Amino acid sequence: MAEAATARSTLRSPGFSLVGHALTFAVYILLALWAAEFTFDKPEVPLIWPATGVALAAIWRFGYGVTVTVFVASLIAHLALDFIFLDATLMAVGNAASAVLGAWLLARLGFRGDLSTLGDLYRLAGVGVGVTALFSGFGGALVAVGLSPDLAKAVLLCWLADAMGVALFAPLFVSLRKERFAAGRWLAVTGALLLVAGITLTIYSNWIPDQIALPLSYAVFPMVMLVALRFPPWVAAAAIMVTSLVAVHCTAMDKGPFAQAGMGPDLLSLHAQLALLAITGLALAALRQERLAAEARARQHLHTLARAGRVNAMSALAAGIAHEINQPLCAVSSYAQSANRLLKRGADAGELQMPLERIVATADRASDIVRRMRGFLAEGDTEDELVDLNQPVGEACGLMRPEFRRREVELRLELAPERVCVCVEPLGMQQVVVNLVQNALESVDAAGNAARRWVSVRTSVMPDGRNVCLTVTDGGPGLANPGDEALFEPFITTRRSGMGLGLSIARSIVEAEGGRIRATNEPGAGARFDILLPLNRDGCETDGGGE
């Protein structure tokens, strides 16, 4: 995925980048010479001018220093196109100035360049078409035809040519970035672009009769849309540029469905289709990106909420854990003092071995508790891992055990004898268990029935062999409304100290892992919560789990 660039209000100044200058110069000259082939008869102005898009994108990307390169490239291109030196200079000044103005505006407007939001797209379209293309087109027309009756028409045509240059070429050059795709994905990107080029070439190369080729020209739309829905925006922009290059070139060569009434009118009607294609493709890509970002935000929020829930849960466990740490501390202190006494009494080194060994083992026990606690309070990985469900469940129960001891409630743990592999976020799973077990403990403790002071936690493989079941049952009074979905709604609680988030967070986590959670009452006991998670058979087999 494309990394989200941070918004900024000033243009970056990356220092002198030879690559940036060289690339700008080469692409500018190349596209200028290519486009110069396609000029209107009268007034003699180009029908598409990609150089404007290139100049805008280059200055925005590589900084104001590139303006000079743009000016030089434009000057050379125009001289090569047989402009007199004065006209070529004026043209170059116009091109460079309009691009600088556009880049400055983009930076001021907080343009991010990755085209990952509709807002970004609006900024590029507004500034590129409305400012840069307009200025550049006006300047170009003025130089080409001077103050003549043709000026209005020339301005319109030049603006159109520049606008198309911006719309079809600038998106790729601003949004192109390094991607960490897997090889397969690179292959898919390349294949998609080649396919788009191939289809466009087929449609525009006179192999197909015009009556079929014209409606067929719309086949590019679903292709580009598909690319926009599958890949980052720059790939969609690349597909649009590729198809445009082929279509424009063929049409100008008097080939394809649009080649009917001479180069001028033909290209203008092609422009309309390409502009629509660009809008559709880029808007779709931006929307996809926005959706991905929204999903990531939702995950992040769940994550933050979950962490707050863990801190909250931990505060409820603090008294028990403090006791649990104090015990080994007491033992360590006792052994150390004994050893000291022995030493003072002149005991030999051998006698000190046993207390010292016990000090080490006992200190390990204390640090184990601290490790478990810190693990539970960690920020946590957002990545799913293939884990044996017994592991996070055992860890969570280890965390809860001191509190059970403190309140004199029995915690029964029955783990499945085999490895039960699931693909989950281990910390999230641990939290689910802590939340459920804590609820159970509270309800058992509040009920005050001395004979039923127990909570049971079980993991097992379902008879269908496809799911793993995690069950938390308690000896409390049970749920008032077992099937009630409101149980899992946030801020609904029967406990005075609770926030009512425990079950809500648990359900969010379970459902994010593709699992289900169900609340019932167990006959002869209290409440029963079942969590079903898809069993990952491969994980069990590859890890050599004993079944």
Add this chain to the structure above:
Amino acid sequence: MTEAVYLVDDDGDVRDAMVFLLESEGFPVQAFAEPQPMLDALDSSSRGCLILDVRLPQMDGLQLLEALRERSVDMPAIFISGHGDIPLAVRAVQAGALDFLEKPFRDEVLLEKVSNGLELDRHARESHSERHAVEQRLHELTPREKEVMEGMLEGKLNKIIASDLDVSVRTVEVHRANVLDKLHARNSSDMVRMVLSTDRYRDWLL
């Protein structure tokens, strides 16, 4: 039965550490992980000192002490707690605990408390056996001698006792000498102290 420190704590590490400390100081220790085995192991003849963890499985330390007292296990008890909550400490001392220590504790404090506890127990045993002996000797007194002795306890003069019992002063003097002799008392005030220490005569003057 020999003297020992009887220790109960459900935490293995703490228990082992305390056993190590006490044994390295030469105290004989018998340690328990749960209250019930301790209840089974001790009776009124057990001697020494108790170290009880406040929080135990099945019953807490205070309940355990009550159960022990019901079985006439009257050794001094030291409570230890990892929680250090004041109400528990107060209740423990009210219930007759010798002291209350918070984990982790200084070894010299624990050792001192244990020594105190053992010393107290020893004293209690000695005075108990002395009382026991006096009570035995009291049984040897004739009814008349007993009457004379009770008069002496009330601080009556010989002639008052004589008139109360309607005998001669000379007879009272003979009985008096016999009482002191039978009770192995050096003089009458020694006799009064001895007799008043027995269960039977403890409340005689009240």
